[in-house]
Amino acid sequence: MANILIVDDEVGIRELLSEILRDEGHDVKLAENAAAARAARNAGRPDMVLLDIWMPDTDGITLLKEWSANGQLTMPVVMMSGHGTIDTAVEATRIGAIDYLEKPIALQKLLSAVKRGLQRPPAAGTPTPLTLAAFSRSLPLRELRRRVEQIVENSRVLLLRVGHGSLAELVARSVQAAGAPWLDLGAASAPVDIGQLQALQGGVLFAGELARLSRSQQKNLAFAIDRLDRYDLRIVVATDRGVDALLADGWDESLLSRLFEVSLAPPSITDVKDDLPELASQILLHLVEGGEVPLRRFSSAALNQLRTQAWPGGYAELRAAVKSLALGTLEDEIALADVRRLLQPPADAAVSGISLDQPLREAREAFERMYFEYHLRLESGNMTRLAEKTGLERTHLYRKLKQLGLQAGRRHEEV
Secondary structure (H helix, E strand, O other), X not given: OOEEEEEOOXXXXXXXXXXXXXXXXXXXXXXXXXXXXXXXHHHOOOOEEEEEXXXXXXXXXXXXXXXXXXXXXXXXXXXXXXXXXXXXXXXXXXXXXXXXXXXXXXXXHXXXXXXXXXXOOOOOOOOOOOOHHHOOOOHHHHHHHHHHXXXXXXXXXXXXXXXXXXXXXXXXXXXXXXXXXXXXXXXOOXXXXXXXXXXXXXXXXXXXXXXXXXXHHHHHHHXXXXXXXXXXXXXXXXXXXXXXXXXXXXXXXHHHHHHOOOEEOOOOOOOOHHHHHHHHHHHHHHHHHOOOOOOOEEOHHHHHHHHHOOXXXXXXXXXXXXXXXXXXXXXXXXXXXXXXXXXXXXXXXXXXXXXXXXXXXXXXXXXXXXXXXXXHHHOOOOHHHHHHHHOOXXXXXXXXXXXXXXXXXXXXXXX
């Protein structure tokens, strides 16, 4: 029959529900709290979950939000509570629960809810992008999420003041409603017109670094910012530059005035270093659920090594590293050696093949070739990410790769 996960902190209820469902022929697994439920969900995909709302560690609504945010809400979930409210039931349904049962649960209601849930077609398609809601155990990221939600309720434009280790894209994805359109302005070379804005209705326009936008991309930004209300759009942009520096680069003063009207300084990866194991684990789960990598898990030593690394490229660099590790390891568990092999190449290998006896020009070209080969591999050929990582404008980047005899990677509109 079906694999059903029952999550409830009361042992009597777990055993009673388990006995009933096993009598119906189902395979039942039990979890006494949210931590055990996470472990069970991460280890496999149950056909259905019966989830208690009130639990001692993390409540069921928060766990439901977490699963929804990290792409793991691929199975029907029925919420259970002995003292719930209509508002709670409505919220659970809005997040993705298919039903709500009040305790004590009548036998017929239980069996009917299970039958309806198992008759639903399985979830299909690529999971939604990761958002801040996926990291419910990180206090700094929970607070950041609340600040972002408060701002976007009152403003359609949000500027993120960032530096090395930026979480800008993760923040912007948290502004994006589930299923809503997304446009990376830094990857859009063609002019944006009314038709495209209509197609983006209700969505988010994003720029990972204002200073890297070309003149035509700046015009796209100005065109869109005048039509946000009409098409229910939001703009999230990030920069490590101030207004004066951007003005010196030729930016329009009135456009900058609108962009800098509401700003936020989110924490960097360095600021949330203690939460980096959770960040990496959730990214890996999301990649697995999306079918981008095979089922993998991190060892504790590997996660600790990731925590000690510097991530100047921020969220994008961390995601690329996690994906590379999941695809590159030969075992189910990503080990410490895998992390060290990818992120800490031997010092002598770093200059392998570069003779220090050759003229400076040739030595510089050899180093640049090695440098770009490394980052092309790390970014899986994504030219948008490579431009952000190296700090080069895309046209200059393509020219440099051609000059070095390197093949430009496939162009991805979003990752």
